[in-house]
Amino acid sequence: MPTECISFRETNYFSDLICDYLDQKPELKAFYNRYPSLENFAEQIEEKSKSGHLERSRKVLLEVLKEQYQNIETSELTSEHIESLTSQKTFTITTGHQLNLFTGPLYFLYKIISVINLTKELKAAYPEYNFVPVYWMASEDHDFEEINYFNFKGTKIQWNSSQTGAVGHFNLEGLDAVYKVVAEAFGPGENAEQLKIWFESAYLKHKNLADATRYLANELFGKHGLVIIDADHKDLKQSFIPHIKKELLDQSSFNDVTKVNTQLESLGYGIQVNPREINFFYIHEGIRERIVFEDGVYKVNNTSMSWSKTEMLKHLDEVPERFSPNVIMRPLYQEVILPNLCYIGGGGELAYWLQLKQNFESHKVTFSMLLLRNSALIKSEKQDKKQQKLGVTNSDLFLKRESFINKKVRQISNIDIDFSDQKEHLKSQFEALYKLAEQTDTSFVGAVKAQEVKQIKGLEHLEKRLLKAQKRKLADEVERMTDIQEQLFPGQSLQERNTNFSELYLEYGDNLIERLMETLQPLKGDFLVLTI
Structure with missing residues (x-):
């Protein structure tokens, strides 16, 4: 099982912000709490332990998880993890993901394995504490078009539905037709049969998308002790009421995040998300709309619902489950209800987390450590042998298509297509002409320059024509x-x-996850190329 690591920067698939964060550039230090090294977790544990709300939050968390797991076959390790959450010695490591059909893209696995493997590393380093891997289901999201499909061998397998609102509430009508497509696509064989069982059990035997996703994630990772949480729950929202009130009344997150965005932009970085004046949605019976404050009245956008300030606060106390945090407030919600130390996410997620530290400070909530999830490229032995035979390196694979082709054509061509030497020779000749022009008539310098540019362009044109001919x-x-x-x-x-x-499961079966569990190292900080 050969492996090779490539730096995230070298892949050219990750932003400057994320690469600079991984390099721990000093100018970014103000935007995060602690960098996720093994030794830094000691201070994070100490700081999180001082959170005054944790004792009550732990009890609520335990009861909610017991309720959510009551109809699920739970592994002994997951049960132990859930029960341990009331202990002041227990902390979580969390990742979040949308409720993509049949898990969506492959990195769903990498996120969760990163979380599981980090908890193991932390337990070895800090044996007096317990560390629980958590998958936070994004059940309150609304962008159905982002999650209603998955790609299989170049084919998009899609579920169509006209439902609206929070996707976790969606019933599973129409997925029986998708199952027929899936069953035919997967074909025969032991691994195919297992995939069909998972799909059928998840999507044809549960009442909504949140329950289906919980079942599937538990089937894949339950034996590794993963704890899955759906935070779309009244009791959990109850714990968050003080922070929702602060957002409704003060709207401080808008100012905090806007200020940080300006700072990041001044450093040359792009902005991932922009805050609203109020960063909450109202969700209820197919509705998921923004809460806005206009003319002294709280309203739900695109509806007739409205409240005075007093009425709104009373409504919040009565039905907190209808108040859904957006991308700005969701991380804060997570850190309030979980005894969490570290959030593991993709580049886009970490980019918006880096905008939020000041908002956390305003709410007096410990800011989580931020760790880029593991990334991997998986090859079969057959693909690896073919790649080697063709003389293609792993670094070559990450090149954009045109650059990849140009590089390989130059390498395998029996003639030299690189005119760099000729260009340098030409430039040296023109240096002598420049000196001559300056000694005789400086008005000729411009003419010399024009001639140099013309001839360099001519060489470049010839080089492109030769490269094109060699490609053919x-x-x-x-x-x-x-x-x-x-x-x-x-x-x-x-x-x-x-x-x-x-x-990949069709080819490797259970060996796929086991190999990934063995090789992905969350704190290593490189992109893994893995041959199975």
């Missing part, structure tokens, strides 16, 4: 090279952002 001549070999890149980078994107786990 070597078309068969180029096609074989681009074919292996397309297999591993479908649609010219990272495999993990496109391919569903089912495609």
Whole structure:
């Protein structure tokens, strides 16, 4: 099982903000609490332990999880983890993910394995504490078009529904038709049968998308002790009421995040999310709309619902479950109801977390450590042998298609297509002409410059024509090279952002997750290339 690591920066698939964060650039230090090294967890544990709300939150968390797991076959390790949450010695490591159909892209696995493996590392380093891996289901999201499909061998398998509101509430009508497509696509075989059982049991035997997703994640990772939480629950929202009130009355998060956004932009970084004046949605019976404050009245956008300040606060106390945090407030909600130390997410997630530290400070809540999830490229032995035979390196695979082809054509061509030497020789010749012009008539300098530019462009044109001719001549070999890149980078994107786990599970079965559990190292900070 050969492995090779490539730095995230070298892949060219991750933003400057994330690469600079991984490099711990000093100018970013103000935007996070502690960098996630093994030794830094000691101070994070100490700080989180001082959170005054934790004792009550732990009790509520335990009761809610027991309720959510009452109809699920729970592993002994997961049960132990849930029971341990009332202990002041227990802390969580959390990742979150949307309720994508059949888990969606492959990185769903990497997120959860990163969380599980980090808890193991922490237990070895701090044996006096307990560390629980948590998957936070994004059940209150509303963007159905982002989650209603998965890709399988180049085919988009999609569930269509006209339902609206929070996706976790969606009933599963129409997924019986999707199952027929899935069953045919997976075909025969032991691994295919297991995939069909998981899909059928999840989506044809549960009442809503949240329950289906919980079942599937538990089937895949329950034996590793994963705890799955649906925070769309009245009792959990009850614990968050003081922070919801602060948002409704003070709207401080808008000012806090806007200020941080300005600071990040001044450093040359892009902004992932922009805050609203009020960063909560109202969810109820198919509605998920923004709460706005206009003319001294609280309203639910695109509805007739409205309240005075007094009425709104009373309504919040009565039905807190209808108040749903958006992307700005969700991380705060997570850190209030969980004894959490570290959030593990993708590049986009960490980018918006880096906008939130000041808002956490305003709410007097400990800011979580932030860890980039593991990333991996998985190859079969057959693909690896073909790649080696073609002389394609792992670094080559990460090149954009045109750069990949140009580089490989230059390498395999029996003639030299690189005119760099000729260009340098030409430039040295023109240096002598510049000196001559300056000694005779400086008005000729411009003419010399124009001639130099013309001749350099001429060389570049010849180089491009020669490269194009060689591409035609070597078309068969180029096609074989681009074919292996397309297999591993479908649609010219990272495999993990496109391919569903089912495609690999068909080939490797349970060995897929076990191999990933063995090789993914969350604190290592590199992109893994893995041959199975």
